[in-house]
Amino acid sequence: MTKQEVSPSVIRRLPRYYRFLGDLNAQGKERVSSNELSQALGLTASQIRQDLNCFGGFGQQGYGYHVAALRTEIGKILGVEHRRRAIVIGMGNLGRAIANHVSFQNCGCELIGLFDSNPFVAGRDLEGMPIHHTDTLDGFCHMEHPELAVLCLPEDAAPAIAQRLRTLGIRAFWNFSHADLHLDNTACAVENVYLDDSLLTLAYGLSHLGTEDRP
Amino acid sequence: MTKQEVSPSVIRRLPRYYRFLGDLNAQGKERVSSNELSQALGLTASQIRQDLNCFGGFGQQGYGYHVAALRTEIGKILGVEHRRRAIVIGMGNLGRAIANHVSFQNCGCELIGLFDSNPFVAGRDLEGMPIHHTDTLDGFCHMEHPELAVLCLPEDAAPAIAQRLRTLGIRAFWNFSHADLHLDNTACAVENVYLDDSLLTLAYGLSHLGTEDRP
DNA sequence: TAGATTGTTAATCGATTAACAATC
DNA sequence: TAGATTGTTAATCGATTAACAATC
Numbered sequence: 001m002t003k004q005e006v007s008p009s010v011i012r013r014l015p016r017y018y019r020f021l022g023d024l025n026a027q028g029k030e031r032v033s034s035n036e037l038s039q040a041l042g043l044t045a046s047q048i049r050q051d052l053n054c055f056g057g058f059g060q061q062g063y064g065y066h067v068a069a070l071r072t073e074i075g076k077i078l079g080v081e082h083r084r085r086a087i088v089i090g091m092g093n094l095g096r097a098i099a100n101h102v103s104f105q106n107c108g109c110e111l112i113g114l115f116d117s118n119p120f121v122a123g124r125d126l127e128g129m130p131i132h133h134t135d136t137l138d139g140f141c142h143m144e145h146p147e148l149a150v151l152c153l154p155e156d157a158a159p160a161i162a163q164r165l166r167t168l169g170i171r172a173f174w175n176f177s178h179a180d181l182h183l184d185n186t187a188c189a190v191e192n193v194y195l196d197d198s199l200l201t202l203a204y205g206l207s208h209l210g211t212e213d214r215p
Numbered sequence: 216m217t218k219q220e221v222s223p224s225v226i227r228r229l230p231r232y233y234r235f236l237g238d239l240n241a242q243g244k245e246r247v248s249s250n251e252l253s254q255a256l257g258l259t260a261s262q263i264r265q266d267l268n269c270f271g272g273f274g275q276q277g278y279g280y281h282v283a284a285l286r287t288e289i290g291k292i293l294g295v296e297h298r299r300r301a302i303v304i305g306m307g308n309l310g311r312a313i314a315n316h317v318s319f320q321n322c323g324c325e326l327i328g329l330f331d332s333n334p335f336v337a338g339r340d341l342e343g344m345p346i347h348h349t350d351t352l353d354g355f356c357h358m359e360h361p362e363l364a365v366l367c368l369p370e371d372a373a374p375a376i377a378q379r380l381r382t383l384g385i386r387a388f389w390n391f392s393h394a395d396l397h398l399d400n401t402a403c404a405v406e407n408v409y410l411d412d413s414l415l416t417l418a419y420g421l422s423h424l425g426t427e428d429r430p
Numbered sequence: 431t432a433g434a435t436t437g438t439t440a441a442t443c444g445a446t447t448a449a450c451a452a453t454c
Numbered sequence: 455t456a457g458a459t460t461g462t463t464a465a466t467c468g469a470t471t472a473a474c475a476a477t478c
Contacts, residue, residue, distance in 0.1 A: 009445065011419055015412035019393060033459065041395070045459090053461060061460040062454040078415050097312030098410070107344045107414040125290050127440050148235045148421060164427070172421040174414060178234060186235070187421030191413050197230035199322040199389060200293050204226055205404030206363060206387040248435065260435095261471050269438060274437040277478040426471065437476080447466070454459085 006054045013051055014074055016041060021071035033064035049169070082108035084172070086148040087140075089161055091116040091131050094176055095152035099126055112144055117157075141168035148172040155179045221269045227288055228266055231256060236286035248279035280388040297323035299387070301363040302355075304376060306331040306346050309391055310367035314341055327359055332372075349376070356383035370394045 020041060024032060034045040034052075041048075052058055052065075052100045058073050059065045075081065086109045088099050095114070106109045118124050122133035132140060139145075149170045151158050158177035165173070172189040175181055183191055235255060239247060249260040249267075255410075260354075267273055267280075273288050274280045290296065301324045303314050311331070320325045329346045331337050337348035347355060355361075357424050364385045373392035387404040390396055396405055 007445075012412070013414055014419070015409070015415040016395075018415070019412075020395075035459080037256055044447060046449090047445090049460065050446080050462085057461065059454070059460050060454060061457045064459065078419050080415070080418075082418065082422070084418055084421060093312040093315040097308040100308040102410050102414060103314075104414070107411055108413065108418045148417070171424060172417055174417050180231075187424050189417055189424060191417035191420065193406070193408070193410070193413055194230070195317050197227070197234075199259075199317060199319070199324065199409055200230040200233070200295070201227055202363070202387055202389050202404055202406035203295075203297065203299055203323045204229070204293050205406065206299060207297070209386060209402050209404060212334075222469075250435080259471060261473090262469090264436065265438085265470080272437065274436050275478060276476070277434045279435065433478105435476105435478085438474090440462080440471105442469100442471070444469080445467085445470080447464105449464080450462090453458105454457105 010051045010054055013043070014078055015083075017048075017051075018071060018074045018078060018080075021067055021074065024067045025071055029067050031064050032067050032070075034059070078108065080106065080108045084109045084148050085112045085144065085146040086110065086150060087113040087115060087146045087170075088150040088152060089099075089115045089134065089137075089165075090151065090153035090157075091118075091121050091126065092152060095150070096126055098150055098152060099129070099175070109148060112146060113140055115140075117153075137164070138168060141165075141170070146170060148174065150174045150176070151181075152176045225266050225269055226334050228258070229293055231364065232263075232266075233286060233289045233293060233295075236282055236289065237365055239282045240286055246279050247282050247285075249274070251279075263420070293323065295321065295323045299324045299363050300327045300361040301325065301365060302328040302330060302361045302385075303365040303367060304330045304349065304352075304380075305366065305368035305372075305392075306333075306341065306389060306400070307367060308376070313365055313391070314366060327361060328355055332368075343414075352379070353383060356380075363386060363389065365389045365391070366396075367391045386418050 012150060034048045037048050038045040053215065055077055058070050084106060088095050088111065091114055099111060099114060105185070109150060112125055114129055115134045115137060116131055119133040122131050124131050147170060149165050151162065151173060153161060154176040158175065158179035159181060162173055162181050162183060166183060171187065173181060175192045176189060178196065183190065249263045252263050253260040269313045270292055273285050301319060301348050303310050303326065306329055314326060315328060329341055329344055330349045330352060331346050332349040334348065337346050362385060364380050366377065366388060368376060370393040373390065373394035374396060377388055377396050377398060381398060381403060386402065388396060390405060393409060393411065398405065
């Protein structure tokens with residue numbers, strides 16, 4: 001579908017475009033120019049046009065972009081219409097929050113299983129969804145064929161589970177543990193969310209406010 | 216403290232260095248070379264030396280880096296020894312998970328208050344910590360002077376609260392809402408964690424696996 | 431000393447911005 | 455048509471990588 005090879009920096013901006021176009025659409029706005037988008041999103045108009053043109057000419061000279069149409073196109077690129085089957089491993093605070101709070105639907109995913117290795121947690125449920133024991137992962141995966149796993153387990157447990165899930169056919173990992181997943185050669189997609197790192201970065205920013213604000 | 220102006224890309228790598236050096240230290244390793252670090256972290260040795268030399272010459276030619284000493288130095292740069300007073304606004308699933316799960320201590324922060332605008336939530340507590348009503352924010356801030364706010368509230372509520380907190384002296388925002396905080400001119404540090412965007416990016420990656428793995 | 435590995439400068443690469451002709 | 459705004463090429467900027475002299 002993609003022409004050449006789109007750089008990750010571009011891909012990372014697509015969800016923001018998609019979200020903002022959704023807002024505009026909800027407001028009933030019909031057309032938007034790269035200049036308006038750039039103001040709202042804090043980017044340059046040039047960059048936005050450059051980004052969009054990685055995927056095709058969605059605009060029209062002299063007019064701009066049709067909000068609803070552009071949103072649909074970006075949605076297609078991101079694959080929001082998919083129903084990628086996802087499971088969550090680790091039902092601690094974070095796992096529960098992710099399972100409840102993240103709108104998997106809106107992201108082209110469908111949550112089909114929750115797992116925990118603690119026998120006191122497995123067997124219970126979360127908002128009506130049963131929590132399985134991690135021992136049952138193999139059977140579950142053979143039956144249900146999930147494609148994406150959300151890792152909400154302790155740092156030391158994560159790499160081994162990831163490897164195991166890899167052999168069970170899972171090719172995408174949303175990793176909230178601190179572990180650096182080393183899935184080597186094997187072709188999979190990994191997205192790390194290192195919350196502590198993010199907070200540390202913010203704390204650094206706070207310490208250096210005087211120095212760094214200049215715009 | 217910083218010499219010139221260190222680029223955000225460099226800062227974002229520091230927490231990873233810090234964390235990995237902690238691991239090495241725990242393993243009793245005394246020295247490490249930029250080459251070893253690069254292998255473990257998937258970077259180039261050059262980049263690691265370049266990064267570290269933004270802050271000073273922590274290494275020794277022919278030897279490498281002293282693990283414990285380097286860790287301490289990076290910790291100082293990140294400010295892990297601070298006790299930045301932090302509050303969480305919004306005690307839904309996500310707010311509760313963040314409050315419980317993130318180690319504020321390790322990140323140079325201290326959690327001193329929880330807030331929610333729902334009167335049925337305010338008045339309760341989380342792991343022994345009382346949840347206040349957001350109406351009491353002004354008084355609380357004047358008394359306790361928090362410096363950092365974690366925003367776990369709905370998209371539409373976030374910008375207004377952020378503005379208000381700004382006037383109450385808070386200069387750092389860890390934003391989990393989808394809102395693009397526009398804190399304009401005012402000098403503050405913002406770190407956005409857009410979970411849905413992250414999942415969308417991963418889903419995109421999953422769709423394009425065939426195309427993009429090449430290394 | 432000889433070997434290793436840093437600190438640092440120079441070269442490369444990629445991403446962002448600017449400019450402008452194409453065109454609606 | 456004239457005005458606006460895109461698509462796209464060229465210029466700039468910054469970040470990563472390579473190379474090597476300094477030095478432990």
